[in-house]
Amino acid sequence: MINFFKKKVVVRFPPSPTGPFHVGSARTALFNFLFAKYYGGKFLLRIEDTDKERSKPEYEKNIFDSLNWLGINFDEEVLKSSERTEIYKKYLDKLIKSGSAYISKEPEGPNREVVRFRNSGGKIKFKDLIRGDVEMDISELGDFIIARNINEPLYHLAVTVDDFESNITHVIRGEDHISNTPRQILLIEALGGARPIYAHLPLILASDRSKLSKRKHGESVSLDFYRTEGYLPEALVNFLALLGWNPGNDREIFSIKELIKKFSLEKIQKGGAIFDVKKLNWINGEYI
Numbered sequence: 001m002i003n004f005f006k007k008k009v010v011v012r013f014p015p016s017p018t019g020p021f022h023v024g025s026a027r028t029a030l031f032n033f034l035f036a037k038y039y040g041g042k043f044l045l046r047i048e049d050t051d052k053e054r055s056k057p058e059y060e061k062n063i064f065d066s067l068n069w070l071g072i073n074f075d076e077e078v079l080k081s082s083e084r085t086e087i088y089k090k091y092l093d094k095l096i097k098s099g100s101a102y103i104s105k106e107p108e109g110p111n112r113e114v115v116r117f118r119n120s121g122g123k124i125k126f127k128d129l130i131r132g133d134v135e136m137d138i139s140e141l142g143d144f145i146i147a148r149n150i151n152e153p154l155y156h157l158a159v160t161v162d163d164f165e166s167n168i169t170h171v172i173r174g175e176d177h178i179s180n181t182p183r184q185i186l187l188i189e190a191l192g193g194a195r196p197i198y199a200h201l202p203l204i205l206a207s208d209r210s211k212l213s214k215r216k217h218g219e220s221v222s223l224d225f226y227r228t229e230g231y232l233p234e235a236l237v238n239f240l241a242l243l244g245w246n247p248g249n250d251r252e253i254f255s256i257k258e259l260i261k262k263f264s265l266e267k268i269q270k271g272g273a274i275f276d277v278k279k280l281n282w283i284n285g286e287y288i
């Protein structure tokens with residue numbers, strides 16, 4: 001193993017406990033885990049519960065149970081956004097003092113003193129390990145809101161402060177988050193940090209190529225569905241690994257140990273990955 005990233009690899013998985021643990025989240029967790037283990041780095045789990053209304057203890061428990069069942073182990077103590085208000089406040093103050101953010105008096109709405117980031121506009125370019133060079137126009141975002149008020153940070157601020165404090169080297173997450181990346185780059189640079197390397201994973205599609213969603217596909221998007229149906233965790237790990245990744249040959253059966261040795265972000269496809277239940281059944285059969 002050659003670590004051409006020079007720094008010790010540190011990745012994070014910050015799910016929001018706002019619903020049953022999704023198979024897509026399981027894949028994101030697995031890819032982060034495999035990448036970290038391959039490089040002898042760290043895989044950090046965080047609970048991103050900035051949405052107070054929708055976050056529930058039972059969903060949080062479901063995250064831990066699911067990862068444990070799959071055998072995806074994390075390193076270090078788990079950070080929880082709702083317990084870090086004071087820390088975020090310190091960084092909000094810092095951003096306000098340096099002029100990167102300001103308290104904006106809103107004429108209307110429930111939040112009268114929001115904190116906005118001062119966005120100078122233009123374009124942001126970044127390298128994505130899967131998508132290549134990405135360029136996005138940030139002018140339209142305007143001075144975006146980073147906190148409802150000084151005591152209530154929003155997702156972008158919380159997640160970036162956490163990435164900054166833990167020296168995250170790689171952000172590996174679903175493609176649906178690619179539009180969040182420019183705001184998080186602006187924030188981490190304003191905090192005085194280095195931007196991590198990004199890798200946005202292809203969407204997971206149903207067999208009819210529509211996006212896998214709870215509304216359309218019901219219970220079958222939650223990991224618990226497969227767990228209660230009696231699928232083996234080893235089979236699910238193997239199946240999830242093949243959602244967007246392949247080793248470059250015909251081989252399809254891999255233990256988690258073998259995946260750690262073979263996995264690489266460079267071999268991930270850009271196009272959507274089909275969630276093919278027949279294939280899962282076949283893999284599960286092989287394990288039985």
Ligand code: GLU
Binds near residue numbers: 014015048159177
């Ligand atoms: N809480 C976000 C989610 O679960 C995290 C996204 C990220 O990785 O930044 O979608």
